[in-house]
Amino acid sequence: MNPEVDHPRWSQARERRIGELRKRKTLPFNGYADQVAALYSGMDLKRNF
Numbered sequence: 748m749n750p751e752v753d754h755p756r757w758s759q760a761r762e763r764r765i766g767e768l769r770k771r772k773t774l775p776f777n778g779y780a781d782q783v784a785a786l787y788s789g790m791d792l793k794r795n796f
Contacts, residue, residue, distance in 0.1 A: 750774070750775060751792075751793070752792070752793055760772065
């Protein structure tokens, strides 16, 4: 997930996790950027969010 690109119907910049009342900033790749960033190298992350 790319929090910098909005879904056609809503923003992906903030999320509410199950069991939490407040929204938080969405992390790139749902917080697994260090582990999975190499899988997405060379992709246009604005187009293929």
